[in-house]
Amino acid sequence: MAAEMEPPPLGDAGQTDFREIEDGEGFFVSTVTTLESPEPSSPDPPSMPAEGISTNGPKQEDISLDDDPEDLFAEATEEVSLDSPEREPILSDGPSPAITPVTPTAMLTPRMGLGTAEMFERSLDEIEEDDSGDTFDMHIAVSDPEKVGTFNTVLMYSYIKTSMTIFSKNETTVRRRFSDFLGLHSKLASRYLHIGYIVPPAPEKSIVGMTKVKVGKEDLSSAEFVEKRRSALERYLMRTVKHPILLKDPDVMMFLESSELPRAVSTQALSGAGILRMVNKAADAVNKMTIKMNESDAWFEEKHQQFENLDLQLRKLHASVECLVCHRKELSVNTASFAKSAAMLGNSEDHTALSRALSQLAEVEEKIDQLHQDQAYADFYLFSELLGDYVRLITAVKGVFDHRMKTWSKWQDTQLLLQKKREAESKLQFANKPDKLQQAQDEIKELEGKVQQGEKDFELISKTIRKEVSRFEKERVKDFKVVIIKYLESLVQTQQQLIKYWEAFLPEAKAIA
Amino acid sequence: MTSTIDDSDKEKALSVSVDLNNDTSLLIDIPDALCERDKVKFTVHTKTTLSSFQKPDFSVPRQHEDFIWLHDALVETEDYAGLIIPPAPPKPDFESPREKMHKLGEGEATMTKEEYTKMKQELEAEYLAVFKKTVQVHEVFLQRLSSHPILSKDRNFQIFLEYDQDLSVRRKNAKETFGSFFKNMVKSADEVIISGIKEVDDFFEQEKTFLLDYSSKIKDSTARAEKMTRSHKNVADDYIHISSTLNSLSVDDNTKVEGRVASDQELKLTELLRYYMRDIQAAKDLLYRRARTLADYENSNKALDKARLKSKAVAAAEEQQQQCLQRFNKLSESGKRELTSFKGRRVVAFRKNLIEMAELEIKHAKVGQTGDSLSFYLFLYFILGQKFTYAKLTVSLNSLENSRK
Numbered sequence: 001m002a003a004e005m006e007p008p009p010l011g012d013a014g015q016t017d018f019r020e021i022e023d024g025e026g027f028f029v030s031t032v033t034t035l036e037s038p039e040p041s042s043p044d045p046p047s048m049p050a051e052g053i054s055t056n057g058p059k060q061e062d063i064s065l066d067d068d069p070e071d072l073f074a075e076a077t078e079e080v081s082l083d084s085p086e087r088e089p090i091l092s093d094g095p096s097p098a099i100t101p102v103t104p105t106a107m108l109t110p111r112m113g114l115g116t117a118e119m120f121e122r123s124l125d126e127i128e129e130d131d132s133g134d135t136f137d138m139h140i141a142v143s144d145p146e147k148v149g150t151f152n153t154v155l156m157y158s159y160i161k162t163s164m165t166i167f168s169k170n171e172t173t174v175r176r177r178f179s180d181f182l183g184l185h186s187k188l189a190s191r192y193l194h195i196g197y198i199v200p201p202a203p204e205k206s207i208v209g210m211t212k213v214k215v216g217k218e219d220l221s222s223a224e225f226v227e228k229r230r231s232a233l234e235r236y237l238m239r240t241v242k243h244p245i246l247l248k249d250p251d252v253m254m255f256l257e258s259s260e261l262p263r264a265v266s267t268q269a270l271s272g273a274g275i276l277r278m279v280n281k282a283a284d285a286v287n288k289m290t291i292k293m294n295e296s297d298a299w300f301e302e303k304h305q306q307f308e309n310l311d312l313q314l315r316k317l318h319a320s321v322e323c324l325v326c327h328r329k330e331l332s333v334n335t336a337s338f339a340k341s342a343a344m345l346g347n348s349e350d351h352t353a354l355s356r357a358l359s360q361l362a363e364v365e366e367k368i369d370q371l372h373q374d375q376a377y378a379d380f381y382l383f384s385e386l387l388g389d390y391v392r393l394i395t396a397v398k399g400v401f402d403h404r405m406k407t408w409s410k411w412q413d414t415q416l417l418l419q420k421k422r423e424a425e426s427k428l429q430f431a432n433k434p435d436k437l438q439q440a441q442d443e444i445k446e447l448e449g450k451v452q453q454g455e456k457d458f459e460l461i462s463k464t465i466r467k468e469v470s471r472f473e474k475e476r477v478k479d480f481k482v483v484i485i486k487y488l489e490s491l492v493q494t495q496q497q498l499i500k501y502w503e504a505f506l507p508e509a510k511a512i513a
Numbered sequence: 514m515t516s517t518i519d520d521s522d523k524e525k526a527l528s529v530s531v532d533l534n535n536d537t538s539l540l541i542d543i544p545d546a547l548c549e550r551d552k553v554k555f556t557v558h559t560k561t562t563l564s565s566f567q568k569p570d571f572s573v574p575r576q577h578e579d580f581i582w583l584h585d586a587l588v589e590t591e592d593y594a595g596l597i598i599p600p601a602p603p604k605p606d607f608e609s610p611r612e613k614m615h616k617l618g619e620g621e622a623t624m625t626k627e628e629y630t631k632m633k634q635e636l637e638a639e640y641l642a643v644f645k646k647t648v649q650v651h652e653v654f655l656q657r658l659s660s661h662p663i664l665s666k667d668r669n670f671q672i673f674l675e676y677d678q679d680l681s682v683r684r685k686n687a688k689e690t691f692g693s694f695f696k697n698m699v700k701s702a703d704e705v706i707i708s709g710i711k712e713v714d715d716f717f718e719q720e721k722t723f724l725l726d727y728s729s730k731i732k733d734s735t736a737r738a739e740k741m742t743r744s745h746k747n748v749a750d751d752y753i754h755i756s757s758t759l760n761s762l763s764v765d766d767n768t769k770v771e772g773r774v775a776s777d778q779e780l781k782l783t784e785l786l787r788y789y790m791r792d793i794q795a796a797k798d799l800l801y802r803r804a805r806t807l808a809d810y811e812n813s814n815k816a817l818d819k820a821r822l823k824s825k826a827v828a829a830a831e832e833q834q835q836q837c838l839q840r841f842n843k844l845s846e847s848g849k850r851e852l853t854s855f856k857g858r859r860v861v862a863f864r865k866n867l868i869e870m871a872e873l874e875i876k877h878a879k880v881g882q883t884g885d886s887l888s889f890y891l892f893l894y895f896i897l898g899q900k901f902t903y904a905k906l907t908v909s910l911n912s913l914e915n916s917r918k
Binding site: 338344350495 | 863864867
């Protein structure tokens with residue numbers, strides 16, 4: 001069966017957490033196969049829905065690799081998002097949509113991709129979640145960023161997930177826009193932040209980056225931008241689903257499963273909702289300054305301080321690492337240029353052995369330049385992005401603490417109000433105004449209820465935060481450990497390569513007669 | 514005469530880091546130097562068995578300008594026109610570390626004390642490296658002179674070595690400096706004209722082409738090598754910032770390694786290229802001088818023909834022509850010798866430097882491995898706090914290292 005499809009090299013391998021990574025060639029995944037005839041409907045496990053067959057014939061099939069390893073049918077991941085107005089333009093779009101053939105689970109196709117990213121991905125396997133009864137065996141991959149639409153070219157991302165018992169199918173693939181991700185985050189934030197859950201922040205919008213992409217500049221920087229965004233989205237989703245409460249949220253479920261989502265318009269930066277958000281943020285900041293909380297719980301005091309420190313340190317570290325990435329890229333460029341000129345020098349040298357040695361030197365430097373590039377890549381994707389994520393996460397954590405403060409302050413305000421009403425009531429008792437008295441007493445009852453509620457809320461949020469923080473800490477440890485080890489490995493590897501190159505060069509230098 | 518020169522040439526094996534020749538009759542070194550703001554005072558120490566000197570062992574203080582004076586005096590000596598005069602040592606340039614030090618001072622408030630100390634250490638090391646470099650370069654200049662059979666006997670050279678008072682009275686005054694600047698400009702204009710002259714000798718034709726081409730290439734390589742080492746240094750500085758952000762727990766073997774790779778590379782590769790860039794210029798100057806005499810000779814030929822035609826002052830013209838021819842031949846002969854030995858020197862120097870550089874790179878890469886793991890190990894400890902399982906990570910890191918060795 002595989003023979004029918006002639007799988008191009010970029011294959012989606014058996015492990016579903018493999019994702020295709022753009023090589024920076026363009027937005028259309030290079031696994032393009034011409035479709036001569038529509039693929040016959042696969043004898044797939046019936047649980048796979050057919051996503052709808054468009055007139056041009058690209059098949060959309062979901063594949064359960066777990067159930068049917070023999071199934072080699074191509075999985076058409078360019079499934080049209082069923083926002084119908086966009087369907088036609090997609091189909092008439094230039095190169096044929098990407099098809100990712102699937103190879104049997106046993107065989108892992110050699111990846112043209114990047115080793116470090118792979119390693120990162122694999123490390124996300126088998127993450128046990130202590131709280132839930134299920135073994136948490138969820139993999140999310142965000143892949144295949146693809147341009148669709150003619151005017152408003154928009155990047156669509158898709159992802160694949162597997163095997164969670166609470167979901168109806170073993171695996172689905174859906175396409176989502178960036179604004180969908182933002183929409184999901186804003187829904188979750190509005191629902192959960194104020195009761196103390198740490199909602200992972202979504203990646204940021206970038207007008208400059210997106211414009212470049214839309215304009216169609218297919219150069220290195222826009223490819224990098226796409227890759228950066230893709231991996232950020234993936235991390236975002238993974239964090240979100242690792243959270244046991246958030247995972248059960250209906251919006252999340254819908255996001256992961258349903259093939260079509262209502263367009264999230266309120267996420268646009270300059271929309272009315274956006275402006276409202278900004279105003280709210282400003283108001284919050286002012287409020288924060290005016291609330292003076294009586295912290296009775298030492299734990300919170302300590303944690304708050306701790307997070308402030310961590311925030312500072314991480315920001316500083318992040319800035320330094322970004323500097324490092326920049327400088328390493330520069331180093332690689334300069335090394336390459338030196339390699340070229342050393343080669344030219346070798347050419348004009350008339351002493352043969354020396355000339356050969358110089359050319360060798362040029363080659364070594366060129367290889368080293370490549371090494372530097374790869375290291376820069378690792379620097380960035382492993383280390384710097386992780387730090388960036390955590391800087392944002394800590395902002396969310398601080399936000400949660402702030403919400404707790406707000407809750408407390410609300411409770412206190414209600415209490416104060418109750419106090420005042422009680423005083424007013426006692427005054428009214430002497431003033432002998434029965435209906436006003438009744439009204440006051442009613443109000444008091446209401447307020448008493450509110451006070452109780454406020455207290456409960458406050459306790460609830462405190463409890464939630466404690467749990468959340470401890471989960472956060474655990475996650476953080478895991479995250480950092482995994483990434484640091486990877487990064488360390490990459491550094492070590494670089495050094496090893498360096499040694500190899502120079503050791504190979506040394507005899508050449510010695511051979512100069 | 515020729516044979517002894519060849520022999521001693523081979524044994525010279527002069528490289529940027531200088532080896533003394535076998536002839537110990539005149540040994541020069543710069544055992545120490547003092548740096549006072551802009552000025553560097555070198556102590557030139559001479560040990561000699563030659564009777565032409567007053568004492569067998571003596572030292573004098575010299576400034577950079579004195580070296581320049583000596584160099585120019587040699588260049589202007591007619592008799593040495595057929596020799597490659599060793600290039601003058603460049604002016605000591607503390608600008609870059611000084612600027613960095615200044616910036617560091619300004620930014621002191623934003624850094625932790627530890628970070629500041631470390632950056633300061635790095636800067637001091639850089640300063641020291643520049644200092645060492647300039648001492649070496651001046652030393653090499655003198656040593657090349659002392660091992661040259663003809664130049665070592667130069668009177669000015671002797672004065673330079675011996676005269677125990679300030680040489681400033683002999684140094685160029687401002688007017689002369691301007692004059693020499695002008696001369697340089699005329700020279701380069703001449704160079705253009707002269708490179709058009711038909712070369713009579715194959716050897717020199719080849720040398721000319723080679724040197725012109727090589728000179729531009731090596732200039733290019735030098736510039737790029739400098740850029741590369743500067744970037745490397747930036748990366749090293751970043752490592753300092755990063756590791757110092759790790760509170761008091763960080764130990765940065767890593768940064769020292771990276772930093773030192775940069776500065777040692779600087780000393781090796783870039784210096785080699787820089788030195789030979791200047792040396793090649795000196796060789797080109799020789800070619801130029803010889804070409805000038807050729808031009809003179811041709812002119813004198815023309816003058817002779819004219820004189821013969823007019824039958825006037827023929828004897829004088831003939832005399833002139835003979836002189837020109839003699840000078841030309843002398844220059845050609847010594848030029849050939851010098852250029853051949855120059856090539857040999859260059860090959861040996863490159864070889865030595867490339868080997869040393871490769872060995873250094875290997876050494877540092879090996880140290881870097883353990884350094885990296887150490888610093889990140891401690892980073893993890895910091896960032897994970899008490900939740901961190903110490904033992905597990907040690908094990909995994911050790912296995913990393915073992916798998917490497």
